[in-house]
Amino acid sequence: MTTKHRARIIAVLALFIGVEVSAHAQTSPKPSRASLLEASRLARMQTIEPPSRKTIETELTRFDQAMLFVGKVQRGWHGIRLAGGDFPAGAGLNYGIGFTDNAVGAVYEDLDMPNRLDVNFVAATSTRSYHQLSGDVAFRNIGGSILNVAARGKWYEHPEADFFGLGADSAEDDRTSYLDRGLEFGGNLWLEPIRGLRFGGEAAWTDPRIGSGQDPRFPSTDELFDPSTIPGFENPPEFVRLGGSVSYDWRDKPLRPRAGGFYGVKLTNFEDQDTGQFDFRQYEFDVQQYMPWMNRFRVLALRANVVISDADAGKEVPFFYMPNLGGGERLRGFREFRFRDRNSLLLTAEYRWEAWWALEMALFADVGKVAAERRDLDFHNLEASYGLGFRFHSTEAVSFRFDLAFSREGFIPLLRYTHVF
Amino acid sequence: MCFKRPTRSIAIVAVFSFACLLSITAPAQQVTGEAGARRFFPDDPLWQDSDSLDIPSVEEFELLEDYDFVENSFGDPASFDGPAVNVNTLDEVPDSSWFTNRIGAHEMSPSEILTGPNTTDGPAKGVWTVTGRPWAGITPKFTIRDSRGDTYLIKLDPSHVPGLVSSAEVISTKIFHAIGYHVAEYYLVSIDVAKLEVEPGATFKFDSGEWLPITHSDLEHWLRAQPRQPDGTIRAVASKYIAGKPVGQFRFYGTRSDDPNDVFPHELRRELRGYRVFAAWLNHDDSRALNTFDSYLEEGGRHFIRHYLLDFGSNLGSGSTNPQELRGGYEYYIEKDKLLKGIFTFGLWSRDWMHAKYPHYTAVGNFEADFFEAGKWKPNYPNPAFKRMDGADAFWAARIVSRFSDEILRAIVAEAQIGDPEAERYLGDVIIQRRDKVVRHWIVASNPLDAFIVTRRPAGWELSFDNAAVRVGAASDQASYQLQWSKLDNLSGREDPVGGLVVIDEACLLVPESVWGPEDDVGDRYALASIATMHPDFPHWSEPVVISLRDRAGQIDVVGIERPRIAVDP
Numbered sequence: 001m002t003t004k005h006r007a008r009i010i011a012v013l014a015l016f017i018g019v020e021v022s023a024h025a026q027t028s029p030k031p032s033r034a035s036l037l038e039a040s041r042l043a044r045m046q047t048i049e050p051p052s053r054k055t056i057e058t059e060l061t062r063f064d065q066a067m068l069f070v071g072k073v074q075r076g077w078h079g080i081r082l083a084g085g086d087f088p089a090g091a092g093l094n095y096g097i098g099f100t101d102n103a104v105g106a107v108y109e110d111l112d113m114p115n116r117l118d119v120n121f122v123a124a125t126s127t128r129s130y131h132q133l134s135g136d137v138a139f140r141n142i143g144g145s146i147l148n149v150a151a152r153g154k155w156y157e158h159p160e161a162d163f164f165g166l167g168a169d170s171a172e173d174d175r176t177s178y179l180d181r182g183l184e185f186g187g188n189l190w191l192e193p194i195r196g197l198r199f200g201g202e203a204a205w206t207d208p209r210i211g212s213g214q215d216p217r218f219p220s221t222d223e224l225f226d227p228s229t230i231p232g233f234e235n236p237p238e239f240v241r242l243g244g245s246v247s248y249d250w251r252d253k254p255l256r257p258r259a260g261g262f263y264g265v266k267l268t269n270f271e272d273q274d275t276g277q278f279d280f281r282q283y284e285f286d287v288q289q290y291m292p293w294m295n296r297f298r299v300l301a302l303r304a305n306v307v308i309s310d311a312d313a314g315k316e317v318p319f320f321y322m323p324n325l326g327g328g329e330r331l332r333g334f335r336e337f338r339f340r341d342r343n344s345l346l347l348t349a350e351y352r353w354e355a356w357w358a359l360e361m362a363l364f365a366d367v368g369k370v371a372a373e374r375r376d377l378d379f380h381n382l383e384a385s386y387g388l389g390f391r392f393h394s395t396e397a398v399s400f401r402f403d404l405a406f407s408r409e410g411f412i413p414l415l416r417y418t419h420v421f
Numbered sequence: 422m423c424f425k426r427p428t429r430s431i432a433i434v435a436v437f438s439f440a441c442l443l444s445i446t447a448p449a450q451q452v453t454g455e456a457g458a459r460r461f462f463p464d465d466p467l468w469q470d471s472d473s474l475d476i477p478s479v480e481e482f483e484l485l486e487d488y489d490f491v492e493n494s495f496g497d498p499a500s501f502d503g504p505a506v507n508v509n510t511l512d513e514v515p516d517s518s519w520f521t522n523r524i525g526a527h528e529m530s531p532s533e534i535l536t537g538p539n540t541t542d543g544p545a546k547g548v549w550t551v552t553g554r555p556w557a558g559i560t561p562k563f564t565i566r567d568s569r570g571d572t573y574l575i576k577l578d579p580s581h582v583p584g585l586v587s588s589a590e591v592i593s594t595k596i597f598h599a600i601g602y603h604v605a606e607y608y609l610v611s612i613d614v615a616k617l618e619v620e621p622g623a624t625f626k627f628d629s630g631e632w633l634p635i636t637h638s639d640l641e642h643w644l645r646a647q648p649r650q651p652d653g654t655i656r657a658v659a660s661k662y663i664a665g666k667p668v669g670q671f672r673f674y675g676t677r678s679d680d681p682n683d684v685f686p687h688e689l690r691r692e693l694r695g696y697r698v699f700a701a702w703l704n705h706d707d708s709r710a711l712n713t714f715d716s717y718l719e720e721g722g723r724h725f726i727r728h729y730l731l732d733f734g735s736n737l738g739s740g741s742t743n744p745q746e747l748r749g750g751y752e753y754y755i756e757k758d759k760l761l762k763g764i765f766t767f768g769l770w771s772r773d774w775m776h777a778k779y780p781h782y783t784a785v786g787n788f789e790a791d792f793f794e795a796g797k798w799k800p801n802y803p804n805p806a807f808k809r810m811d812g813a814d815a816f817w818a819a820r821i822v823s824r825f826s827d828e829i830l831r832a833i834v835a836e837a838q839i840g841d842p843e844a845e846r847y848l849g850d851v852i853i854q855r856r857d858k859v860v861r862h863w864i865v866a867s868n869p870l871d872a873f874i875v876t877r878r879p880a881g882w883e884l885s886f887d888n889a890a891v892r893v894g895a896a897s898d899q900a901s902y903q904l905q906w907s908k909l910d911n912l913s914g915r916e917d918p919v920g921g922l923v924v925i926d927e928a929c930l931l932v933p934e935s936v937w938g939p940e941d942d943v944g945d946r947y948a949l950a951s952i953a954t955m956h957p958d959f960p961h962w963s964e965p966v967v968i969s970l971r972d973r974a975g976q977i978d979v980v981g982i983e984r985p986r987i988a989v990d991p
Binding site: 031052054075108294 | 459467469470472477482485487488629638639645669677678679682684746748752759763764775776777943
């Protein structure tokens with residue numbers, strides 16, 4: 001409200017509290033409240049002006065318009081949009097261009113639309129020279145059924161992939177980097193006969209290539225480690241991967257679960273296309289359970305994840321397909337890819353509480369280990385991390401989270417745009 | 422001798438003036454005893470604030486949602502404090518472009534209340550022509566024109582909570598209309614998809630930001646997930662377009678600088694301050710400026726702005742797109758102390774409302790009465806008019822709420838046609854229980870005397886009154902009253918006490934002839950009765966209500982009521 005505007009209002013109020021009332025009463029032959037009010041309005045009629053906005057409001061209007069523009073850029077033009085790559089942590093700021101057309105030929109993206117065709121292509125790079133070219137095509141609800149199939153292809157190059165050595169005894173100071181480059185083509189199918197129950201199958205051909213790392217902060221892996229001791233580092237073969245999975249998901253909100261659970265099993269067979277030396281199988285078991293109380297404003301979230309790699313005698317599991325621990329989702333007090341071996345065990349517990357309507361907090365503890373032998377996948381000598389999490393969320397999903405994680409190797413702040421589990 | 426009055430009667434008086442004259446000047450005069458301005462005008466008390474002077478055309482001025490939130494959450498944008506100033510000398514709100522006295526002023530028949538603002542029986546049967554799809558708001562909607570040529574906004578229930586939003590809209594609209602606010606016409610309708618046509622050239626803004634022509638397949642998509650009723654139609658509410666030119670929304674503070682009729686700062690308007698009580702009752706947590714509507718219209722050859730309340734989709738147990746958030750009504754979006762406690766107590770501290778239990782009725786949502794506390798209810802973010810509500814505003818609103826009977830509230834709920842008798846009964850129960858809580862909490866906020874009547878008796882004129890708190894069961898009947906008469910010189914404002922304190926147990930007494938002040942310039946005489954209520958449970962009722970009586974040619978009436986300005990929690 002401007003000073004001028006305020007002064008006018010004060011004048012109107014003053015009119016009612018007497019000063020001008022007396023004058024009016026003296027000049028009017030028959031004093032009345034109604035005529036007094038009318039007079040004040042007629043007087044105001046002479047001083048009207050269009051409503052104005054305060055400076056902050058004007059700036060917020062500009063900001064809103066700017067955000068509309070950003071939103072327009074994000075939505076893209078005829079499917080062409082800004083896009084980022086699905087790079088691992090440490091890739092730096094990533095950017096690129098993509099093309100997406102979900103439900104080709106239709107105006108609306110109905111998930112249950114029969115014969116829905118989705119097309120997605122991405123070309124992305126990052127400030128640390130990570131690159132990606134990928135594309136996928138998915139046919140959903142084929143013939144109006146529950147069957148969905150997809151085909152995809154991807155070329156990627158990660159020049160600063162982290163490697164600390166194999167096994168639970170690897171050292172933090174042995175951080176190195178290697179070049180992880182590869183080409184992959186594949187397809188998968190999935191069907192959901194009842195809500196939450198999902199069966200999936202996958203077939204893929206991969207051509208991984210490993211080379212010297214280019215992270216200037218750390219030595220290349222082949223400088224600190226003997227490449228011959230790292231399975232698959234030298235001349236990795238092409239693979240054919242076949243897999244199947246089944247899962248049951250009854251989480252209330254998959255992107256911000258507060259109740260329910262997820263139980264999944266995935267079996268994958270890797271077949272070395274060259275010598276057969278790296279033929280192996282991998283089994284992953286994932287169990288998540290969410291136990292709410294106080295109208296879901298408090299939640300105890302538990303997760304157990306086990307990955308087992310199984311190779312016949314004399315055969316090996318390439319290091320780049322080994323499960324790993326560390327990073328934003330798995331053993332958070334340790335760096336990404338900190339522990340790597342044939343088998344892994346991860347147990348996580350989070351106590352989550354609603355601190356504010358848009359902020360959920362969490363006290364969390366992760367324990368886990370990697371082991372070369374399945375029999376060593378026990379509860380002894382587990383690595384532990386713990387911490388405090390800030391999760392900013394909408395009704396349906398975690399928008400971003402800031403986890404402060406601690407371990408024997410120090411403190412790691414983690415900013416992520418996905419929920420942890 | 423005292424005579425019984427109907428318990429629901431309110432003050433019956435003929436003439437009014439604006440109470441700002443009383444409320445602002447009278448206390449000072451009483452303290453100093455000095456002469457001041459004229460107290461009453463011959464046409465007091467006014468029942469009609471003629472704020473519909475013909476004004477020049479007004480341009481649309483849309484408020485910015487983000488700014489409304491920011492300025493109210495991080496500051497207080499209003500400039501004025503103090504009592505409501507748009508009330509008449511009887512402490513009532515005159516009819517205006519903001520408010521029309523209805524159930525608070527006179528008996529309304531059930532059919533009047535159930536009809537509410539509606540002027541027809543809804544969109545005419547036959548083909549409905551789809552004309553567009555507004556981008557605003559978060560509920561799914563589109564506009565139609567019926568065969569009569571009337572335009573309606575069709576608002577759909579979110580498909581996963583059928584009946585939730587439409588019920589809230591229908592029920593709330595009827596209640597807010599009966600209270601006295603200007604609201605849009607709302608009709609519960611059944612959409613027959615086969616009878617929808619698209620107007621050639623009609624467009625809508627797509628998610629991509631492009632404007633696309635509306636096709637019939639678009640309609641099918643919009644309605645695809647909506648549950649069908651047994652006859653294949655789709656339940657929705659149709660809101661008739663408000664007549665006139667939309668010119669934006671009104672804020673809950675200040676005045677509109679291009680509207681000469683808008684002379685009272687909104688934060689000092691009784692109906693906007695008391696709106697807090699109604700909003701609490703119906704859990705209207707979205708009671709903010711963005712859900713108001715100003716229409717520049719012509720009536721009787723005059724052009725003026727009429728002010729509406731809009732969008733009751735976040736009322737009762739509805740949160741517009743989902744059931745009401747459990748926070749809704751209990752906590753502002755931003756409350757620093759609670760945020761910090763929430764963070765640093767690691768969840769050991771919890772808000773009381775987190776423990777509330779809600780039934781699982783889809784069309785009811787999260788709405789209950791057990792945890793609800795009328796005085797602690799809050800909208801989503803602070804409202805400057807709500808923050809300034811005082812005991813007199815609250816009393817005014819609570820008395821209106823008390824006028825809604827159980828029967829009429831159940832009949833209003835039935836209008837929503839929820840289709841589940843158990844849910845309908847529950848919703849009615851909760852509205853009734855919350856009504857009782859609201860009334861009991863606020864009607865005792867200040868000295869609750871009302872229904873002042875002067876009646877000629879053989880022994881002379883008798884002043885009688887009622888205790889509203891006792892009447893509604895909010896207080897026990899153990900009150901006694903202390904009365905002090907004074908002469909009032911209307912032209913100077915001078916008050917001269919007459920006699921001493923009179924203690925009475927019954928709510929009536931004769932008006933002595935010695936209490937009249939001198940005649941004013943139109944020959945009227947005035948007397949004041951200052952009445953304190955003594956009640957063991959409510960010591961603050963000893964703050965007196967001051968009644969002004971006028972003797973006009975031997976006819977006595979009540980011309981003024983000044984209630985104590987007792988602060989309530991902001």
